[in-house]
Amino acid sequence: MKIPIKDLAFFVLQQNSDLTSFTCIEPELNNFLKEDSKIYQKTHMAITYLVHYEGNVAGYFTLVNDNIFYEHLEEDDRPSFFIHKRYPAIKIARLATSQKYERRGIGENMLKVVIKLALNISEISGCRILTVDAKPKAVGFYIKYGFRKVLRKSDDTIPLYRDFHTDYQ
Amino acid sequence: MAKPIELGLELKGQDAKNFHKYIQNPSIYDTPDGKRILREAVALDSSIIRR
Numbered sequence: 337m338k339i340p341i342k343d344l345a346f347f348v349l350q351q352n353s354d355l356t357s358f359t360c361i362e363p364e365l366n367n368f369l370k371e372d373s374k375i376y377q378k379t380h381m382a383i384t385y386l387v388h389y390e391g392n393v394a395g396y397f398t399l400v401n402d403n404i405f406y407e408h409l410e411e412d413d414r415p416s417f418f419i420h421k422r423y424p425a426i427k428i429a430r431l432a433t434s435q436k437y438e439r440r441g442i443g444e445n446m447l448k449v450v451i452k453l454a455l456n457i458s459e460i461s462g463c464r465i466l467t468v469d470a471k472p473k474a475v476g477f478y479i480k481y482g483f484r485k486v487l488r489k490s491d492d493t494i495p496l497y498r499d500f501h502t503d504y505q
Numbered sequence: 506m507a508k509p510i511e512l513g514l515e516l517k518g519q520d521a522k523n524f525h526k527y528i529q530n531p532s533i534y535d536t537p538d539g540k541r542i543l544r545e546a547v548a549l550d551s552s553i554i555r556r
Contacts, residue, residue, distance in 0.1 A: 346554045368507035382510055385554065398510070406516040406524050423528065429510045444542065449553060451546035467514050482539020484527055486520050495514050497524070499531035500543065 338441035339389060346449055349377050349384040349396075358393040358434050362471060365432040369396055373430075382429050387446060395433040395442045397450055402427035402467050404497060425465035425497070426454045431474075443477060454500050464501045469493035 347353070355370050369384070376382040376398070387395040402425040428450055433442045454466060470478055475485060475494050483496035516524050527534055535543075 341549075341553075348554065348556050350556075364507050372507050376510070400510055400512065402512050402514065404514045404516065404524065406521040407518075425514070427510075427512065448542055448546045448549060451543060452549045452551065453554070455546065456551055469511065480536060480538050481542050482535040484523065484534060486514070486516065487523075488517070488520055497514065498535075498539065499528065500546075502532045502535065502543065 339394075339437070339445070340441075341445045341448065343389065344394070344442070344445055345388040347386045347388060349373055349386055351378065353386060355386075355393060357391075358396065360432040360435055361438075362432065364471075365430060368398070368430055369432070373398065384430070385446075385449070387442060389437060389442070392436065393434060394437045395446050396430065397428060397432075397446050398430040399450065399453065400427050400429045401425075401463070404465055404467065423465050424461075424463040425467045426450075426457060426463055428466060428468040431468070444481075447481060451500050458501065464499055465497050466500050467495065467497045469495050 351374055358369060359366060373384040373396075377384055382398050382400040384396055384398040386393050404423045404425055406421055431443065431446055431450075450466070454463065457463060468478060468483065470493060472494060475496065478496045479485060481498070483498040486495040486497070488495070
């Protein structure tokens with residue numbers, strides 16, 4: 337059964353946050369949260385958010401400023417205000433759901449909050465793209481929500497991106 | 506220590522062409538769930554994040 341977003345509590349990670357209740361299927365994502373996230377937080381190099389449900393950490397995501405660079409194209413006919421080859425972006429550096437709450441909509445709710453935060457940030461500092469380096473198993477999740485997959489393969493992750501400023505109201 | 510966070514997505518060749526087409530009109534590439542989540546995100550109260 338899906339958990340509605342109103343039943344979830346979203347917190348900014350604190351140095352005294354208790355992370356012991358979180359375990360997901362990707363060891364790398366467990367290690368990041370438990371060993372590195374507080375260092376990134378303290379140094380303002382990446383900001384992690386926790387999702388609480390039933391007193392447990394049900395998920396987390398980490399955001400950082402990013403950019404997309406793309407090489408010049410001969411057929412480039414962009415209007416002059418789009419001549420920049422770098423697009424400011426926000427990267428979902430990590431996003432993981434606790435094994436205990438998989439398939440209950442936590443991932444979608446986290447992505448929704450990520451988009452809300454990105455929209456708010458873009459009112460202060462220009463950005464319009466979300467990027468993510470997804471584990472192969474998670475690529476389908478992002479494609480479902482309109483992310484575009486990059487053909488080039490990196491080590492063990494697949495880069496994806498999506499615009500978050502299209503108005504569907 | 507986990508793998509460090511890497512920044513900057515560099516697109517070349519076909520990836521650059523794909524992005525070029527995409528960014529001119531992202532909505533035609535969007536999915537029904539992508540459109541829905543964007544609408545729902547806009548409607549969220551910013552106070553949903555606590556400190």
